[in-house]
Amino acid sequence: xxxxxxxxxxxxxxxxxxxxxxxxxxxxxxxxxxxxxxxxxxxxxxxxxxxxxxxxxxxxxxxxxxxxxxxxxxxxxxxxxxxxxxxxxxxxxxxxxxxxxxxxxxxxxxxxxxxxxxxxxxxxxxxxxxxxxxxxxxxxxxxxxxxxxxxxxxxxxxxxxxxxxxxxxxxxxxxxxxxxxxxxxxxxxxxxxxxxxxxxxxxxxxxxxxxxxxxxxxxxxxxxxxxxxxxxxxxxxxxxxxxxxxxxxxxxxxxxxxxxxxxxxxxxxxxxxxxxxxxxxxxxxxxxxxxxxxxxxxxxxxxxxxxxxxxxxxxxxxxxxxxxxxxxxxxxxxxxxxxxxxxxxxxxxxxxxxxxxxxxxxxxxxxxxxxxxxxx
Numbered sequence: 001x002x003x004x005x006x007x008x009x010x011x012x013x014x015x016x017x018x019x020x021x022x023x024x025x026x027x028x029x030x031x032x033x034x035x036x037x038x039x040x041x042x043x044x045x046x047x048x049x050x051x052x053x054x055x056x057x058x059x060x061x062x063x064x065x066x067x068x069x070x071x072x073x074x075x076x077x078x079x080x081x082x083x084x085x086x087x088x089x090x091x092x093x094x095x096x097x098x099x100x101x102x103x104x105x106x107x108x109x110x111x112x113x114x115x116x117x118x119x120x121x122x123x124x125x126x127x128x129x130x131x132x133x134x135x136x137x138x139x140x141x142x143x144x145x146x147x148x149x150x151x152x153x154x155x156x157x158x159x160x161x162x163x164x165x166x167x168x169x170x171x172x173x174x175x176x177x178x179x180x181x182x183x184x185x186x187x188x189x190x191x192x193x194x195x196x197x198x199x200x201x202x203x204x205x206x207x208x209x210x211x212x213x214x215x216x217x218x219x220x221x222x223x224x225x226x227x228x229x230x231x232x233x234x235x236x237x238x239x240x241x242x243x244x245x246x247x248x249x250x251x252x253x254x255x256x257x258x259x260x261x262x263x264x265x266x267x268x269x270x271x272x273x274x275x276x277x278x279x280x281x282x283x284x285x286x287x288x289x290x291x292x293x294x295x296x297x298x299x300x301x302x303x304x305x306x307x308x309x310x311x312x313x314x315x316x317x318x319x320x321x322x323x324x325x326x327x328x329x330x331x332x333x334x335x336x337x338x339x340x341x342x343x344x345x346x347x348x349x350x351x352x353x354x355x356x357x358x359x360x361x362x363x364x365x366x367x368x369x370x371x372x373x374x375x376x
Contacts, residue, residue, distance in 0.1 A: 009079040009223065009283040011175040014267040023078040027066055027085035034063030036087065039099045049101045050348040054355065057102030067106050070278055074153050075312050079283035080170060086274040088159050100157050100304050108308035109352045111151050111335025115202050117345065123156065123303035125293055133238055138305060143290040146171065146260040147228035148281040151307035151334040155278050158271040162301035166291030168277065171265040173225035173285050177216060179259050187252045191216035195249065196242040198234035204337035207365045210235045210242055217317035224282040224317055229253055260285065282314065307335055311356050322366045332360040
């Protein structure tokens with residue numbers, strides 16, 4: 001698979017997204033049958049997820065093509081895809097996780113997502129707190145700040161919906177940049193300066209608890225934005241050794257907060273059971289509204305999240321390498337290491353990268369000191 005983009009992502013407004021549904025794809029009966037057959041085969045093998053290969057989840061040509069189209073759509077015009085029609089009402093929780101992981105073997109290399117170094121996360125309210133030290137959003141019922149996940153493509157498979165709320169919000173970060181350029185062109189170079197962000201406790205034990213990453217990339221060909229105000233504020237709050245945000249940087253963050261939820265930019269969608277939402281993390285930002293759950297445990301809102309490194313990904317700004325580990329197009333990168341990387345994960349990562357033809361560096365912490373970042 002090539003890492004060259006045949007067509008690049010473009011800026012879009014919420015209205016433009018409503019008027020063109022080409023980013024929404026629905027599985028055919030034949031494609032659904034292929035996923036069901038592969039799941040039956042994988043269940044009979046009963047292999048641990050990290051030991052599975054594509055042959056353990058044998059997809060038909062039609063089903064495999066559906067996943068290929070979906071990933072390709074995330075790398076093009078809209079930077080996102082909604083793939084509808086997975087038969088989650090026929091699958092219990094274990095079946096859904098096995099099927100989703102089997103699909104991922106055709107899409108990319110899974111990345112670890114939290115302190116426990118898990119490769120698949122349950123997005124549901126487990127009583128967590130969001131805007132506290134070490135807080136994450138996926139295990140709460142809180143509304144979330146606009147952000148992107150630490151991967152090329154984030155996938156959410158909707159297993160159960162909320163009683164009320166939990167509406168997904170997505171914006172084009174290219175259009176966001178364009179609006180900053182229109183309103184405050186002086187803040188564009190500010191967004192390309194180093195900003196420090198908290199890992200929220202998800203770093204490897206050899207890493208400091210914060211990292212440096214500009215919010216806006218500087219490559220004229222390959223666009224990239226990365227922002228999560230909560231983690232930027234947490235670095236200021238929790239780590240006195242981190243450089244203080246300048247007045248201009250605070251102005252830039254405040255302007256982003258003003259623009260992101262605006263009707264011009266913010267597109268909302270209700271994820272339904274059996275929907276898979278795939279977002280290109282470099283050209284979209286997403287959030288959600290708060291939600292209220294049903295009382296019955298298996299009716300509560302439940303999505304499964306994968307962070308994927310994909311073969312068709314773009315190159316990243318050199319200044320992002322400290323966080324992502326590798327800036328090369330199509331390379332295995334991203335995720336957070338956490339404190340529980342296992343030999344099984346390392347073997348999976350190497351095997352899956354080889355199967356997809358993706359370059360893979362041996363992981364070492366890449367750390368830019370606060371002093372060095374201030375000098376850049």
